Amino acid sequence: MQRSEEIETSRSELTTRRSANEQQQAKSRQRLGGMEAIAHRAEAIQADVATLNSEAEALLDDGGTGSPYLQLTVNAGRYQTWLTKEEESLAALKRERDQVDQDLEVQEKARRENADALAAADSARERARQRVLQSEERVTALVGDEDDEESHAGLSSLLRRIDEAPTKMSELRDEIMLCSRRVHEALEAQLHAVESLYAPASTFIAQSDVVKNAGLEFNAELRILPAWRSVAAGLDGRKNGEFSDWLIELPQRVEDTSWDQLATQLREAFDRLEHERGEAGGEYRNPATALRNNTTIDDFLMSRFDLSWLEVRFGLTGDGLPLSQLSPGQRGLVLALFYLVVDRRTTPLLLDQPEENLDNETITSKLVPAIHEAAGRRQTIVVTHNANLAVVGDADQIVHCQMNDRRFTVNSGSIAELDVAKFALNVLEGTKPAFDNRRHKYEAFPELS
Known part of the structure; x- marks a missing residue:
């Protein structure tokens, strides 16, 4: 061509x-x-x-x-x-x-x-x-990039991530635990700050015989809140066996809320979350599959490891119980003891019927000694209808108030004075016959003396 x-x-x-x-x-x-x-x-x-x-x-x-x-x-x-x-x-x-x-x-x-x-x-x-x-x-297209998991580069990256996954997961677990530990350290710092602020009062309470006799104590602690039970709500009960119950029972398994105690439980919870049926020896699983559809893995981990269920609690206790668990009379006694003994101010103190809801034995053994303690440093005025406070408590002065025709009349004096003893007998003891009646009944039991 x-x-x-x-x-x-x-x-x-x-x-x-x-x-x-x-x-x-x-x-x-x-x-x-x-x-x-x-x-x-x-x-x-x-x-x-x-x-x-x-x-x-x-x-x-x-x-x-x-x-x-x-x-x-x-x-x-x-x-x-x-x-x-x-x-x-x-x-x-x-x-x-x-x-x-x-x-x-x-x-x-x-x-x-x-x-x-x-x-x-x-x-x-x-x-x-x-x-x-x-x-x-x-x-x-076959080579692709790491974002395309069906390409060679994507599959290579996936294999690399799979190989690195155990190490990466371990690092992430350690990082989460480190963050939790920092939160715990902050809570402990808060606890120490509270204890430091209340140290004088706490020391005084520990050294006061009157307060110890009344069972009054100052208590500051890092406490697991009832909200901890809600942590397990995000788990799918069909896929977790006894894991939910195990989580809920965490407060009963720890001896205290120290980091060593909590860290052991939190790490085991991590391990259970990553295994089938929440069993530490089971097959590995995607932790997200253990959760309900409306719960994300981020939310679940945050609710467990942010320690929002741990709180610094402090305050007065009576006989080892917080005020919220005491009866009305016990709460009134604790508060009265606080102002009478723990409060070291010298300004006058007015108590309105502190014996309300208290039995006479408690009044005599706990309240009266506290009033005597307070009277040594501050003027203490007690409004009462109880003879155990005014008479048995050896009040320095008894003030009797009466209202006639919308006008008050006031009489006062020592119990050693006849007029004062008379209205004390009538008002506080319920008149002489009532007093004698009670006395004769008790005298029938010589062993009571």
């Missing part, structure tokens, strides 16, 4: 030859036409000469013995020789033109064939290029 450059060169040469041939043919035809016109004119002239000779013969009247009056010489042989040669030359030019046209047709056919071949080659090259591009795209 000829090269495109060779074909175009040949076509250019043939086109030039055809153009030159056409010019030569045109010149030949022009010469033939010119000579033909001259020949026609010569024939016309011959006719005119013949006519003139006829007219001249008629006029000369010499018997026509001489030569014609006019003579015209036409070299027809020369013209005919030239005409034959010129026509042969024109025919040769036509044959040459036909040959050039044939050669041009051959070159045009070769050019078309070459163009078709080039087009086919271009088409094949384009198809090959498209296949290469598709292959490159396919390879790129």
